[in-house]
Amino acid sequence: MTARLLSYGVLTLVLLFLIGPFLIIVAAALSAGESLAFPPQGLSLRWVFKVFEIESFRESFGLSMALAIFGTLAALLLGVPISYAIARYRLPFGETLRTIVSAPIIVPGIIVGLALLRYLVIPLDVDIVLALFIAHTALVLPYAVRVVSASLENLRSDIEEAAVLLGSSRVGAFFRVVLPNIRGGILAAFILGFVTSFNQVPVSLFLSGPGVRTLPIDMIWYLEITYDPSVAALAALLAFMSIAIVFIAERFLGFSRYV
Amino acid sequence: MSEDSFLSLNALTLAYGKSVAVDNLNLSIKKGELIAFLGPSGCGKSTTMRAIAGLMRPMSGTITLDGTDITRVAANRRQVGLVFQSYALFPHLSVFENVAFGLRLKRLEAGKLKQQVEEGLATVGLTEFVDRKPAELSGGQQQRVALARSLVMNPKLLLLDEPLSNLDARLRLEMRTELQRVQRETGLTMIFVTHDQGEAMSLADQIVVMNGGLIEQIGTPEDIYNRPTTRFVADFVGFENIFAVKNGQLATEQGLATLGDPIEGHPSGLAWRPGMVKMGEGQFEGEIIGSSFAGGTREYLLRSELGPINAEVDATQTIYQPGQRVNFDLPVARAAILQQVD
Ligand SMILES: Nc1ncnc2c1ncn2[C@@H]1O[C@H](COP(=O)(O)OP(=O)(O)OP(=O)(O)O)[C@@H](O)[C@H]1O
Numbered sequence: 297m298t299a300r301l302l303s304y305g306v307l308t309l310v311l312l313f314l315i316g317p318f319l320i321i322v323a324a325a326l327s328a329g330e331s332l333a334f335p336p337q338g339l340s341l342r343w344v345f346k347v348f349e350i351e352s353f354r355e356s357f358g359l360s361m362a363l364a365i366f367g368t369l370a371a372l373l374l375g376v377p378i379s380y381a382i383a384r385y386r387l388p389f390g391e392t393l394r395t396i397v398s399a400p401i402i403v404p405g406i407i408v409g410l411a412l413l414r415y416l417v418i419p420l421d422v423d424i425v426l427a428l429f430i431a432h433t434a435l436v437l438p439y440a441v442r443v444v445s446a447s448l449e450n451l452r453s454d455i456e457e458a459a460v461l462l463g464s465s466r467v468g469a470f471f472r473v474v475l476p477n478i479r480g481g482i483l484a485a486f487i488l489g490f491v492t493s494f495n496q497v498p499v500s501l502f503l504s505g506p507g508v509r510t511l512p513i514d515m516i517w518y519l520e521i522t523y524d525p526s527v528a529a530l531a532a533l534l535a536f537m538s539i540a541i542v543f544i545a546e547r548f549l550g551f552s553r554y555v
Numbered sequence: 556m557s558e559d560s561f562l563s564l565n566a567l568t569l570a571y572g573k574s575v576a577v578d579n580l581n582l583s584i585k586k587g588e589l590i591a592f593l594g595p596s597g598c599g600k601s602t603t604m605r606a607i608a609g610l611m612r613p614m615s616g617t618i619t620l621d622g623t624d625i626t627r628v629a630a631n632r633r634q635v636g637l638v639f640q641s642y643a644l645f646p647h648l649s650v651f652e653n654v655a656f657g658l659r660l661k662r663l664e665a666g667k668l669k670q671q672v673e674e675g676l677a678t679v680g681l682t683e684f685v686d687r688k689p690a691e692l693s694g695g696q697q698q699r700v701a702l703a704r705s706l707v708m709n710p711k712l713l714l715l716d717e718p719l720s721n722l723d724a725r726l727r728l729e730m731r732t733e734l735q736r737v738q739r740e741t742g743l744t745m746i747f748v749t750h751d752q753g754e755a756m757s758l759a760d761q762i763v764v765m766n767g768g769l770i771e772q773i774g775t776p777e778d779i780y781n782r783p784t785t786r787f788v789a790d791f792v793g794f795e796n797i798f799a800v801k802n803g804q805l806a807t808e809q810g811l812a813t814l815g816d817p818i819e820g821h822p823s824g825l826a827w828r829p830g831m832v833k834m835g836e837g838q839f840e841g842e843i844i845g846s847s848f849a850g851g852t853r854e855y856l857l858r859s860e861l862g863p864i865n866a867e868v869d870a871t872q873t874i875y876q877p878g879q880r881v882n883f884d885l886p887v888a889r890a891a892i893l894q895q896v897d
């Protein structure tokens with residue numbers, strides 16, 4: 297009995313710990329007061345509307361969106377063939393390839409960001425947006441490879457041979473019978489990559505320039521000068537967006553199967 | 556390579572990396588024949604099929620189909636169909652689209668395509684399931700879709716890798732009849748792989764018995780069953796008493812033994828089924844060390860000067876008791892004549 301109470305207690309604490317900050321942010325966002333505070337002073341939606349009026353938020357939101365979409369697409373463009381090669385051909389360097397591809401998960405973002413800045417952006421004078429795009433692609437790639445590999449593993453390879461014997465070319469067989477069957481995995485990888493990229497802070501921190509900031513970085517920057525609840529309102533909006541994406545993905549794809 | 560050979564494999568050697576799976580295979584098949592590859596697991600049956608289909612490049616040797624050397628022809632241009640043991644249906648496509656897959660690649664006009672797919676499905680008796688996905692079909696139904704998918708392509712040669720192995724006894728019989736009917740109606744040349752002796756015997760025009768990457772014997776079911784020529788085939792079809800022959804005598808564990816009748820020709824060995832052993836009279840003597848009732852017959856294991864002998868006697872005849880000494884004979888006239896006993 298006590299053991300059971302204890303386990304419920306722990307569960308409640310964990311949930312509070314996970315959901316608590318989110319609730320606080322939502323509450324702070326609905327404040328009618330002038331500064332970021334909890335408990336909020338009065339209730340209003342004025343800060344939620346304010347978010348859409350702030351020019352820099354609109355710009356950095358656009359940049360983050362573009363990075364998340366195109367970075368993830370690029371990662372998939374690289375990741376699908378890599379996963380396919382690892383799954384289908386017993387590559388002599390398959391394991392090495394897997395390790396290299398997963399490196400960005402393991403290496404702390406701060407280091408990746410610093411390395412890119414020090415050895416790519418500064419010496420080669422690479423455009424900062426391009427550097428961000430490269431960085432986000434590299435960060436998402438390991439997730440793309442992992443998720444796509446998992447769905448390839450469940451797909452028998454003899455269906456490709458069957459397609460070939462029915463007159464298809466090898467490449468045609470990939471597009472006709474492999475791709476349609478790993479569609480779910482690819483969509484799951486896209487969503488996971490999108491969220492990962494969109495929420496990315498440490499790497500982007502190093503790769504910001506005048507007028508070029510991703511949304512999370514812009515929020516930090518905004519907080520440094522203005523301490524009004526609009527940041528909380530934005531954070532709450534973003535949290536709802538993420539939840540909506542994952543919910544839809546789970547609903548239609550069984551997202552949790554892949555991650 | 557005879558004149559009328561439709562498919563011929565000439566000195567075909569197949570290897571995975573450096574390990575040879577099929578060694579110097581020679582085989583020639585006539586048009587319209589139904590051939591069975593029979594042999595134990597791992598003897599290279601699937602490997603040979605894959606090479607004929609073009610999914611595997613031979614290490615050496617050539618493959619000729621319908622007068623052309625197809626050794627270097629890509630798999631998708633060979634017009635060879637293969638029904639996989641695992642069916643290999645496309646999971647994302649309906650039964651209809653699975654069967655239509657190859658026809659669509661041929662850019663067949665829609666009306667014709669529909670007609671051919673429906674004909675193909677009718678041939679295998681699956682007309683009511685066109686809209687189902689493979690996962691919604693039973694194993695036997697999946698197998699029939701796989702068969703229809705290959706048949707509609709009108710291949711020159713159809714290969715079937717253990718087409719019946721995953722079916723229950725009833726379906727197996729049904730598919731067996733189905734295959735025979737399709738073959739009779741279309742005149743299609745077919746090769747199928749099986750582990751099952753009975754299946755090979757009842758279906759095939761010719762049986763190719765393989766063992767360890769080599770062909771042991773090629774022949775009609777009667778040949779294989781009644782006239783095995785190697786120790787392996789003899790053993791496989793139930794000739795349990797197998798002896799090498801040296802200088803016209805049987806080579807036994809206790810040295811050479813002379814049979815009552817002279818051995819004609821110069822065979823390497825002789826073999827007898829248990830039922831061919833004559834019990835109760837003859838020049839040899841043995842002690843019964845085991846017996847078992849087998850329905851209409853009774854099986855005995857004897858210890859004799861020739862070594863262990865398996866004999867089978869009609870159950871209505873004299874019953875021997877363990878420990879009893881019995882005379883027996885191995886009639887030369889009934890023996891299978893082996894060319895190869897090692
Ligand atoms: N992909 C592979 N890589 C390496 N060796 C293989 C491969 N596939 C088969 N072999 C080997 O080649 C030999 C022949 O295999 P094959 O699959 O042709 O046998 P089989 O006669 O079809 O057996 P089964 O009746 O069990 O299907 C076996 O010794 C097997 O271990």
Ligand SMILES: [Mg+2]
Nearest residue numbers: 600601602716
């Ligand atoms: Mg096999």
